[in-house]
Structures are given as structure tokens and as C-alpha cells.
Amino acid sequence: MSTFNPSIAPARLNAFPIFAKVEGRVVVIVGDGDEALAKTRLMAQSSAELRVISAAPEAELADWAEANGVAIVRQAYEPALLTDAALVFAATGELDRDAAVVADARSLKIAVNAVDRPELCDFFTPALVNRAPVAVAIGTEGAGPVLAQMIRARIDQMLSPQLGVLAQLAASYRDAVEKLLPKGVARRRFWKEFFTGETARNVDAGDLSSARRTASRLLRERGAVPGHVALVGAGPGAEDLLTLRAHRLLMEADVIVHDALVPEAVIAMGRRDAERIAAGKRKGCHSKTQSEINALLVELGHAGKRVVRLKSGDPLVFGRAGEEMAALRDAGISYEVVPGVTAAFAAAADFELPLTLRGVSSSMVFTTGHDLKGATLPDWARLAIDGATVAVYMGRSIAAEVAERLIAAGLSPDTAVAVVENASLKSKRLFHGTLADLPSLQERTDLTGPVMTIIGDAVAGANFDRSTALYRALAFQEEISR
Structure with a gap:
């Protein structure tokens, strides 16, 4: 068994990242199945001319290639098929066949990648975040492809889907910026605002004409940044x-x-x-x-x-x-x-509770408990009586009054109730009961986090396996306090 002894010295890359120019050049993929399809899909994100060599391509590869206009050379592999290639991928899934392709490519002085065989590779294909012309490539020198994909997913989330469009717009302003703005602070300020300010927001919204106007105004104002x-x-x-x-x-x-x-x-x-x-x-x-x-x-x-x-x-x-x-x-x-996820949705998710339920409840009310403190019953109370699901924000301190007023208005005391403290967090606590049990919530001095209460017949469809009955929880607290 090998031992892992990390060095305290700065790590050095064994594979240095570069971007290879492939526009209009031939990239060859040799293989018949999943490995060849994966590399073909990857390289199809580029402007290279793809050539797949397969005497008997599997159905998924053949269908994808036809649908995407990729040529398959349906003949047995031979070295002459690599002659004009810029890059070669050996993707046969068989060690001997991949090794032969690698040897042929190297004899022709063509860089070659053997799928899932790092020891045979001249280069590695990265996990790619594509916002053309912007690209972020993540590599692990073949040591951890799954790790590279995990990192790619996180970076993908951070970058706007319209970043490539914004980069193309920036390229169209580059000459003007170099002519009109001096090097240094003014130019850096302009580009920072361009890529993060109103121009970027307009591009994200798909409004390119407004993006051009704001970029031009920013240039005229020499990079002055509006709040x-x-x-x-x-x-x-x-x-x-x-x-x-x-x-x-x-x-x-x-x-x-x-x-x-x-x-x-x-x-x-x-x-x-x-x-x-x-x-x-x-x-x-x-x-x-x-x-x-x-x-x-x-x-x-x-x-x-x-x-x-x-x-x-x-x-x-x-x-x-x-x-x-x-x-x-x-x-x-x-x-x-x-927008953000509001507490009612998080509380419902914690309870696996359908806020609307076919044949039971088709409407919702968002309210605060303080709406029931006045002398006049609010309009939404009638909706609750007619079957709407009611989500009550910030209602713990007046839970008794909420229950009393709704019952007096005609809502059944047996109406199901779900209560969540600290919705969505690991520290959340779940309680269930009926409208008649709700006043006990007001006596729970141990509830210090934000509390969400959901009332209605749809609550009966929740999962109560991880919740505590309100009346039992109160009895337990009273016993502890004694």
C-alpha cells in the first residue's frame, strides 16, 4: 500500500494549462461508444472541424453526430486518418487500441489524449465552464475528474449565463476605451463598472440596446460610477x-x-x-x-x-x-x-406539506398574526374558512388571539396546524396540532427563533414523523420547569 506524504513546499503543476487554437482545424476522435460521444460533445463546443473515426458507431453516438452535423468516418482505424489533425482523442475504451492510436499520433508529432488513461496522455481535457468567448477550465491532471466536475458546477453557478455576450460587447468598446481613457485608475474603474454595473445588468436582462447606451454613457463620463x-x-x-x-x-x-x-x-x-x-x-x-x-x-x-x-x-x-x-x-x-425563498415555503418544505392540495385547498394567504389584533376581522379570514391555506408570519406571541379570532369567525377548532421554528436550518423544530392547540404556542418560552405557523386542511397532508404534538411539547416544558 502506498503512503501519502504531502510536501510542505509549494506544489508545482505537472500539466500546465493552455488554450489551444482549434478554429477551422481538424480534431480527430477515435472510438465507437460512450467515451467517443463524451469527447465529441466536449469538442463540439469549439469551432474545430470534428472527425469521428468508427467502423461501427453505437446508436447513441451515430444519432448525436447526425443531429449535430458531425462527420463519422465509417471505416476501420488507420494511422493515415490522423495526418492533418491538430489534436487526437483515443476513445475506444480498449487499452491496446488506445495505445496504438497514441503511438501513431506521437509518431506524427500530434498531441493526443487517451480517455481515462492519464499515463498515455500528452494533454488533459478540463472540466469546462463555457461562456464563449470566456472559458474557465478546471484540471486535476487526471487525478480527480469527479472533483473537477464538482468545481466546475460551483463556478458555473457564480457566472452569469450572459457573461459571453457581455465579453463580446466589451471587445467592441476596447479600442474606444484605449483612445479616450488614460491607462491606470480611470481605465480600471471603467471596466469594473462595465462588467458589474448597469451595462452588465442590462445584458443579463437581454436588453442589448440599453446595454450599449449605458456603456457609451459610461465612456462619455470617463468611468464615473453611479450608485x-x-x-x-x-x-x-x-x-x-x-x-x-x-x-x-x-x-x-x-x-x-x-x-x-x-x-x-x-x-x-x-x-x-x-x-x-x-x-x-x-x-x-x-x-x-x-x-x-x-x-x-x-x-x-x-x-x-x-x-x-x-x-x-x-x-x-x-x-x-x-x-x-x-x-x-x-x-x-x-x-x-x-426574490428570495420566503419562510412559508421553507416551513412547508420542512414539513413536506402541500400548501395547495387538489380537491382540498386551491388558494393561499400570507399574513402576520398582528393582522388579527384589530377589532375588525381581516378580509382573508373568510378565505381561511372557505379552505385556503394560511401562513402566519411572526405570530407566536399572539397565537392564542389568532386561534380565538379564527374559531369565532367559523373556522373549525379541529383545523390542522403546523409550526416550524428556524425553518430550513439544522436547528429547526417542528410541531403539529389543531387550531384549538395553537394557544399553547404562546406559552412556549423556549422558542427563541423565528416561528412560522401554517393553518388549513391541506396541513393534514404533511409528514408528521419528525414533529412533536403541540400539547405534548407544552406538557413536557411545564414538567421541566417544575
């Missing part, structure tokens, strides 16, 4: 529920203004050198008023900052985004909204 605010949904808590767009914006932000309920793990997904400002606003502990937050966003925007206003859940669901958008509009500062 921009993104109202971003941080989701219910778990960092891997953050959207790809939200993650990209966090990586580009100069300033992150975050709510108190946003976990540190989500905030940490932003740029390390980004300024972080806690905006607070949880019950009994308001570090900033809403008007102060509005003024802060306007001030940062006027200062030319790229700001992420990071809100728990979704910005447009009980997030006061309307007030912040109005302030930004009035101040003439550009902004965008990035």
Missing part, C-alpha cells in the same frame, strides 16, 4: 437556499446592509472587503428605524456605492421593500429586486 441598490432576498436562513443572482450581487457589493434575522453564514457569502451595516429590526430591538434605513440607502447610492440590501426571506413579503423602493425612486437612484 445602485439591490434589494435581495436572503431566504429563510440556510445559505444554500440563496439564489445564484443574489450570490453574484453579494460578491460585487461595496456595502451590505442586512437585517438582524439574516444569518452570518449568508452575509459571509459577500465580498470579504465589503462594508457591513446591521439594520436590525427584530421584535424589541430596532437598531435603525425604517426612515433611517431609507436615508442610509439613498446616501450610499448618491456616494456611488454598489449596495446589497439583504432582507430575510423575500424582500416583497413583509419586508418593507415598498418604502425603500419609493425612497430610491424619489432620489433617482437605480435599484433592482432579487
